[in-house]
Amino acid sequence: MVRFFSYICIGWLVLCSGVKAEEQIPTNELIAQGLQVRSEDPARMAIVITELEARSLSSTETYYLTFFQGYSEALQGNFDGAEVTLEPLFEQPIPHDLKVLVTNTLVNVYSARGNWLKGLETIDVLTQLIAGAEKTSEDYQNALAVKAIFYNQIEQYKLGLTHATELFGLADNTRRRCVATILMIDALNKLNLPLSPNTLLTDSKAECSGFPMLSAFATAVRAERHLVDGALDMVVAILQPKIAEFEAADYPPLIIDANYVLANAYWQLEQKNQAVALLSRLTDFDIVDVNKARLSSAYQLLADIRRAEGDLNAAIELMDKHAELRHSYLNNVTSKLMAYQLAQQQITEKENEIMLLSSQNELLETKEKLLAANVENDRLFISLLCFALLVLCMFMYRTRRNHTRLKQLAEYDALTGVFNRGHFTQLAGTALEYAQDSKQAVSMVLFDLDLFKKINDTYGHACGDWALKQVAEACQQVARHNDVFARIGGEEFCILLLGCDCDVAMDVAEKCRVAIEQIDTKPSGYNFTIRASFGVSDNQLSGYKLGRMLADADEALYCAKSSGRNTVSLYDPGAEETALLRPDGSPVT
Template identity: 35%
Template sequence: MIYSNKFLIIFLFAYLLLFSITGFTESISIKLEEADNVKSSNPSKFSELLSSLEEQKKLLDNEQRYYLRYLQAYQLAFSGKTEKSKTILKEILGSEASETIKFRSRLTLINFYAYNRNWADGLSNLTVLLEELPKINNEQYQNDGLALAAMFYNQIGQYSLGLTYANQLEKQTKDARQNCLAKMFKFESIFYTTDLKVDPIEIESAINACNKEPIAANLLRTYVAEMHIQDEQLEHANTLLLKYIHEVESVKYVRLIVRFYSLIAETYFKQSDFEKSAYYSNKTIEKAVNIPTTQGVINSYKFLYHIAKKQSDFSASLLAHEKYSQLNQSYIDEITAKHFAYQLAEHKSFEQQSKISLLNEKNTLLETKQALSEAEVANTRLIIMVLIISLLLFIFWAGRLYKAHKRIKELAEFDALTGIFNRGHFTQVATSTLRYCKSAEQDLSVIMFDLDYFKSINDNYGHATGDWALKETIKVCQNVGRKNDIFARLGGEEFCILLPSCHIRSAALVAEHCRSAIEDIVTEASGHDFKITASFGITDAKTSGFELEKLLADADEAAYDSKKSGRNRITVFTVEEEPEQKQLDSSWSIT
């Protein structure tokens, strides 16, 4: 009887202990969920809960520890310690945490990569995230993944993919906020896809759906304003933007404010209200001090350049144009980087698929050998057949891989429109050439030129005609130059020719021949009748030295003097002690 009472007491004690542990574990889970729910809405409460959970860390099970680590990574990111946060998130991805915690960690990590413009790592992680998406049972997290995919693909200019995921999110979400985000990403994709048209009724419906999300609603309004500007309904665009400008300023989202200011500046510029256009252009630049390569800032410098030019303030005009050219090139470089990152991600995916295919072929070969081991003759024949098929597949995939490598190399080194070097590759080749000419004590000259009134060609006859003019210009200039001359497109309608082992007088003759050939281009083949001319600037290493930046700057200055002197001429750069640069018009000759 005594023993049975002791056994009963021990059993009751064990039961109560197990019950208390279970209750404590449930209490921790509730606290983790509470911290998750208030992490963005109540940071102080969130911090208190994490401190309390950290004190109880030894009592947490593995899954709860990983959950806590994820929330701590979020807290670090919220306080600006992104590198520490990224380290924790990567640790979680390599751990035994649940699929859901890993999925959420990867979501946050991709957001970091997008913010830091690390497109390559962002794309590789996004590919994994989309593969994991069907395994996630939580609808909220699934929709977060779709929203992130739509946002990321839109940011790198892959708008068709962005539209696909935005449509998918819009179709399956029941949450009002996520529905608003889906519509915002959807119309962003449609707006920047040239073969699709934005339906004004649908976009107005989207704005109404985002009435509690001022950032999304006003971003959609900017698309409406841009459509008004494209349709030359400038008053409508201006009225819409000014109506909501105070609401936009109150949300303090810099990118949206910059977009509003720049569009207002554009409406005033096109209405010839240059004072107000300059005012909003300057406001755009001041506000975007940390995001200088956005399209709004670039456009603002362009407006200031034209305004200063019209007011004959040439120093301000030159300063604005230099800043515009610099930022526009940075913007183009960033777009190129995004495109290259996407091509690289596709290439890696293709390479992975190739490896899987080859592994599958090897497995098939082994299975075939085993299955045919009983019939020696048949086995030999099948092995030969499989080897031939494997070889053909290998050759096929190797050919595809070679083409992909070749395409990536072309994108990295050549201008897609004209086929000559782009600025990045030109810089590498030119630097090597300068080094060689300097060590060999050889002459070296530089010619820079850009097309006169090229913007009016685009405006009057369309961008297709402008592209035709650029290609024809390159074609006639290549016929004039030597095979070892280095020809590059530096940006827009600006070109450069580096002439190794060439005296400046010979370079001036080449420039004159190019100028004459450009002037003689017959434009009727483009479907329009117009005149193409160009302004040239020339310098050499004896005058400007063997530093590439100095050579380009001096040649550009000479080209600018050609512009100021009436265009369609060449100018040889001279040093400052000479009273003024020698102007070379179409009648110039060397004696």
């Protein structure tokens, strides 16, 4: 029965659709034709091969030709040749579809040669090749059939049944469904399991009716099923009419199986002669490796019959034959089992390797995620830091602005923008101390606007404010950068001149007086003249005390006011009268 499935495979491949013979067709069409007819029309296949051999081919076309050659060798039973032809294709960059076809064929070749380990390894390659294939695809379903046949051959019937059952559920053409039913029934027979689905027997008959050779195999497995179930009459009813047909088909495995199953039924039905006739036919066959199990059973059955007849010599001879075959068969079974276990071990090792790789992969992914999380955290931290810095900067800016504002308010006069009295007192005190320590000259110009009340009263307070601003601006132009200029009263200003004696101060005062008098008041909307009176003193006259110098400058200012205003007066500590200067600069007598 084992060889049986090699024939099923070949028979299944042989039963495909028709061929179109065209002359001078393009090479690619010729290859397509070869792929179509390879399994169904060996004669046409031979023509295709000859035609291709005569053409100059690209490397890919040559790969197809090589495949056709190897495939034909396998079909003709030259499995050694097929192996030598097909194996080198694996080293070449052949198209994926062709690789699947080569792999399928090699699995059959290896099993036919009893090279179970290579067969199993190639099954593994096949599984990887079709890993991405759709279940509805031809590649996937053909691979299922090849695997189911192979597993049944190495007597891994549970695996064979699993693949055949999947094929039965998926197959959308009758040929594949036929093959699936045959493989399922055979595996269930060997596993001594009930039929599932229970319509399998009728299904196999219906699905295989269009394919004579497959139909013959289906009949054989159905009959064996009835033998397993003890339905001996059914075995006879099914097989007896087919024996002649099987003989004519000249398929030894089929004849051996059918004859043994029918003989077994006849013997149990006590129809000894029919059983003996069928079994005797089997002794004509050469001992073929794959038929050893069935033939050994046939010899045992025949020996039982001879012993029952009392022909002990014949029985012993037959039992010797049975033992020889049985021994050989068991060796074969052992080698299959060893190959299977070895392949399983290799697969387990591969799976472990894959598991290791995937766990390493997971570790890498976790590391990557951790890294990404760290980057995210860093980003968050930097954002927070930036935000904190921004808040800090804003806080510092606002504090600084407030501080500047407060400083402005504390040190400057809001109307004119020059120093206020408080700040002037502080700065002037420090400047005088410094001048005293460094023995530098220092002088003071104190001035007060003339009749300012009248300006306010005549043109309004706003106009008075405008005039005060213009005065401050004009005198600031005259004063130096390091002079301390301040508004120390309503319409009273003071300039402390560091490093200057009273001569320079008198000059500065006069320039200020002229600058004030020249202020153009038209922009205020009115036309009037601003004037001021000046009092001057210095360290020579008043010493370095601010209070003293202010008082002396004020006294000089008083003199200026008294002498008619709009003039500059120098403090004179020795004289009863203060020296006066008229607006034109001439002394007052």
